[in-house]
Amino acid sequence: MDRFTVFAPRLVEKAEYFTSGHRACQGCAEALAVRLVMKALGRNTIVAMATGCMEIISSPLPTTAWNVPWIHVAFENASAVISGCEAGMKVLMRKGKVPEKKINFVAMGGDGATADIGMGQLSGALERGHDMIYVCFDNEAYMNTGIQRSSSTPYGASTTTSPAGKVSIGQRTQKKNLPQIAVAHNIPYVATACPSFPFDLMEKVKKAANIKGPAYVHILSVCPTGWRIPTSDSIRYGRLAVDTGVFPLYEVVDGKYRMTYEPQKLRPVGDYLKGQGRFRHLKDKDIEEIQRRVNQEYEKIISKCGGM
Amino acid sequence: MGVRKGIEVSLAISEAVAQCNVDLIAAYPITPQTHIVEHLSEIVANGELDAEFVPVESEHSAMSVCCGSAAVGARTFTSTSSQGLALMSEIFIIASAMRLPVVMALANRSLSSPLSIWNDHTDTMLVRDAGWIQVFIENGQEAYDHMPWAFRVAEDPDVLLPVAVNIDGFILTHMIEPVEYIEDSVIKKYLPEFKYPIALHPDNPLSMGCFAMPELYTEAQKARDNAVVNSYSTIVKAWKEWEQLTGRSYHPIETYRADDADYCIVTMGSYGETAMEVVDMLREEGEKVGAVKIRLWRPFPFDDFYKAVLGKNHLVVIDRAISFGGPGGPVASELRSALYSKQGAPKVINYVAGLAGRDVSRHDFKNILLDAKEKVQRGEMEGYTLYGLRG
Ligand SMILES: Cc1ncc(C[n+]2csc(CCOP(=O)(O)OP(=O)(O)O)c2C)c(N)n1
Ligand code: SF4
Ligand SMILES: [Mg+2]
Numbered sequence: 001m002d003r004f005t006v007f008a009p010r011l012v013e014k015a016e017y018f019t020s021g022h023r024a025c026q027g028c029a030e031a032l033a034v035r036l037v038m039k040a041l042g043r044n045t046i047v048a049m050a051t052g053c054m055e056i057i058s059s060p061l062p063t064t065a066w067n068v069p070w071i072h073v074a075f076e077n078a079s080a081v082i083s084g085c086e087a088g089m090k091v092l093m094r095k096g097k098v099p100e101k102k103i104n105f106v107a108m109g110g111d112g113a114t115a116d117i118g119m120g121q122l123s124g125a126l127e128r129g130h131d132m133i134y135v136c137f138d139n140e141a142y143m144n145t146g147i148q149r150s151s152s153t154p155y156g157a158s159t160t161t162s163p164a165g166k167v168s169i170g171q172r173t174q175k176k177n178l179p180q181i182a183v184a185h186n187i188p189y190v191a192t193a194c195p196s197f198p199f200d201l202m203e204k205v206k207k208a209a210n211i212k213g214p215a216y217v218h219i220l221s222v223c224p225t226g227w228r229i230p231t232s233d234s235i236r237y238g239r240l241a242v243d244t245g246v247f248p249l250y251e252v253v254d255g256k257y258r259m260t261y262e263p264q265k266l267r268p269v270g271d272y273l274k275g276q277g278r279f280r281h282l283k284d285k286d287i288e289e290i291q292r293r294v295n296q297e298y299e300k301i302i303s304k305c306g307g308m
Numbered sequence: 309m310g311v312r313k314g315i316e317v318s319l320a321i322s323e324a325v326a327q328c329n330v331d332l333i334a335a336y337p338i339t340p341q342t343h344i345v346e347h348l349s350e351i352v353a354n355g356e357l358d359a360e361f362v363p364v365e366s367e368h369s370a371m372s373v374c375c376g377s378a379a380v381g382a383r384t385f386t387s388t389s390s391q392g393l394a395l396m397s398e399i400f401i402i403a404s405a406m407r408l409p410v411v412m413a414l415a416n417r418s419l420s421s422p423l424s425i426w427n428d429h430t431d432t433m434l435v436r437d438a439g440w441i442q443v444f445i446e447n448g449q450e451a452y453d454h455m456p457w458a459f460r461v462a463e464d465p466d467v468l469l470p471v472a473v474n475i476d477g478f479i480l481t482h483m484i485e486p487v488e489y490i491e492d493s494v495i496k497k498y499l500p501e502f503k504y505p506i507a508l509h510p511d512n513p514l515s516m517g518c519f520a521m522p523e524l525y526t527e528a529q530k531a532r533d534n535a536v537v538n539s540y541s542t543i544v545k546a547w548k549e550w551e552q553l554t555g556r557s558y559h560p561i562e563t564y565r566a567d568d569a570d571y572c573i574v575t576m577g578s579y580g581e582t583a584m585e586v587v588d589m590l591r592e593e594g595e596k597v598g599a600v601k602i603r604l605w606r607p608f609p610f611d612d613f614y615k616a617v618l619g620k621n622h623l624v625v626i627d628r629a630i631s632f633g634g635p636g637g638p639v640a641s642e643l644r645s646a647l648y649s650k651q652g653a654p655k656v657i658n659y660v661a662g663l664a665g666r667d668v669s670r671h672d673f674k675n676i677l678l679d680a681k682e683k684v685q686r687g688e689m690e691g692y693t694l695y696g697l698r699g
Binding site: 043044045046048055056059060061062064066067068069070071072073074076077080081082083084085086087088089090091092094095097098101103120121123124127128 | 331332334358359360362363364365366368369372373374375376377378379380381382384398399402406501508509510512513514515516517518519520521524528
């Protein structure tokens with residue numbers, strides 16, 4: 001029953017814990033990802049969220065989009081805040097001050113919150129072994145503050161602080177590999193996901209919730225505003241990211257890798273890059289270079305999954 | 309009554325915190341705070357206290373963990389100093405805004421640079437306006453007493469604010485002093501179980517730490533200011549009850565032989581004890597001097613302060629921090645501002661002394677008083693003097 005099949009849509013929780021009426025842009029796949037994560041987690045969840053798009057769009061006083069207990073403290077510290085919630089609740093239950101109950105302790109942050117400013121705090125929380133899930137919503141830039149680069153912005157993308165120019169290709173560095181950093185902490189569960197593959201995403205979040213100890217889920221979340229694509233194309237670009245091998249979907253359970261979705265044949269990365277305003281300036285030779293790099297990284301993941 | 313022990317003040321603080329049956333401690337080592345958290349982790353490791361000790365990777369995380377812990381309704385303690393406080397200051401400020409009743413023992417130490425581990429008040433002045441309840445204590449007994457008091461005040465449903473107890477680093481933290489321990493049963497009576505009315509729990513989903521547009525931000529700040537100002541009555545009540553249980557009394561502003569004094573030395577923290585000794589010494593010599601000690605720094609007890617000083621002629625205010633390019637030490641600046649519109653307000657003569665642990669003895673206090681008198685005679689009472697500056 002753990003695996004979603006053709007009947008999957010019928011099994012999806014009907015209730016919404018991240019409700020409509022929030023202020024995300026049209027076509028925001030990050031908001032969709034949050035909604036799916038919450039459907040998978042259900043009611044018995046406490047969320048600590050980092051500053052960023054999802055926090056701002058969901059909590060303007062005096063309204064809230066959240067139907068679960070939710071706390072936002074600052075930009076970099078969602079993992080430490082949820083550590084405190086988890087450890088605090090654990091001792092309250094142990095002392096009989098709060099009745100025993102299984103609660104999912106979930107930290108959520110953008111790629112900036114996770115890969116950059118909150119990296120140390122995430123590492124600390126994973127290392128301490130809290131029974132928590134950290135979900136990174138990776139839209140590949142600081143969108144909330146106006147599309148600035150992060151260390152998770154891919155090579156060649158033009159952002160407002162890595163603009164393409166006469167002497168610059170845009171982002172000059174390669175995307176930081178956060179899932180691999182999480183794996184290096186030897187935690188029981190790490191997965192990548194994308195809301196264009198909703199059942200795969202929800203299955204992974206459920207697994208993360210059912211595993212004891214820290215889990216890390218990295219979700220590629222298409223942002224039409226920052227990627228400069230039509231708002232109707234968010235799902236399509238998520239699919240393309242996976243089908244080109246730019247963003248492979250896999251999970252790592254107790255150190256064992258498994259591909260959860262493998263395209264029959266990878267599409268050329270050009271299919272993914274073309275049409276995105278942030279990559280518009282790239283020349284054929286740049287795309288070739290990106291293709292070479294994608295192939296190389298994809299091979300690495302395939303070999304970790306034991307060939308195939 | 310409880311037993312008297314000769315004990316290092318840091319350890320007495322830890323043991324008082326343990327007696328408060330704290331649920332969670334999150335802290336990161338920094339001198340001179342370390343002995344407090346080391347001893348607490350030892351107490352937890354020995355099973356003498358059922359609590360979570362979260363060994364975080366930075367002070368920023370320490371305060372963040374404390375926020376999460378208090379938000380689910382756990383009794384929460386941390387301790388830091390200097391650079392640690394500076395690093396966590398972002399979250400320190402948010403903790404009070406979100407009404408999270410964390411208790412902190414703040415072992416006061418100077419800020420870099422030059423790097424220095426020694427005592428002054430530059431660290432705590434950094435967070436003066438952070439919306440925490442802030443008190444200063446003078447000796448080991450007061451440090452011990454103020455742990456149950458701090459939880460009692462912070463967690464009171466009428467307050468729900470974090471409390472920082474300022475303890476001079478080394479001068480107090482590392483001294484071995486006689487401390488009277490209060491029995492667990494007495495502390496239990498004094499400190500009711502923490503029941504956080506807005507605790508995060510799936511049975512009661514609420515959103516905490518939302519963002520506000522300009523239409524609401526001002527009102528949120530006003531509510532916060534009200535909370536800090538209104539905490540005064542609980543603070544005083546909690547001291548009164550402690551006095552009933554232990555016989556030791558505490559007040560927002562305390563005076564010593566000040567009634568007929570022409571000059572009053574004003575201090576915060578451990579200098580209060582030196583000030584009293586100097587007052588005794590100078591009274592023997594026929595000088596009309598007294599001491600005024602500020603125990604409660606936030607909310608600032610204006611009325612108590614006026615009651616203590618209006619009608620006096622001169623206040624010699626000893627600051628332990630500089631405001632670079634500013635009007636004087638932070639304490640003197642506040643007192644001058646508080647007195648400005650008062651009829652017959654005393655003159656304030658300001659000295660910044662004892663930065664980064666430079667010793668200020670009774671002899672130095674006497675020098676300061678003599679110097680202040682000369683300044684008054686010359687009519688030079690503005691600004692401040694950096695006492696003991698070499699070369
Ligand atoms: C300490 C601190 N530095 C900077 C900011 C400004 N800031 C708020 S959100 C944000 C970017 C968020 O980016 P990301 O984490 O990727 O989330 P997104 O908005 O893209 O979903 C920045 C730079 C802040 N709030 N706090
Ligand atoms: S900027 Fe991007 S991530 Fe942010 S709300 Fe809009 S579409 Fe979503
Ligand atoms: Mg982002």
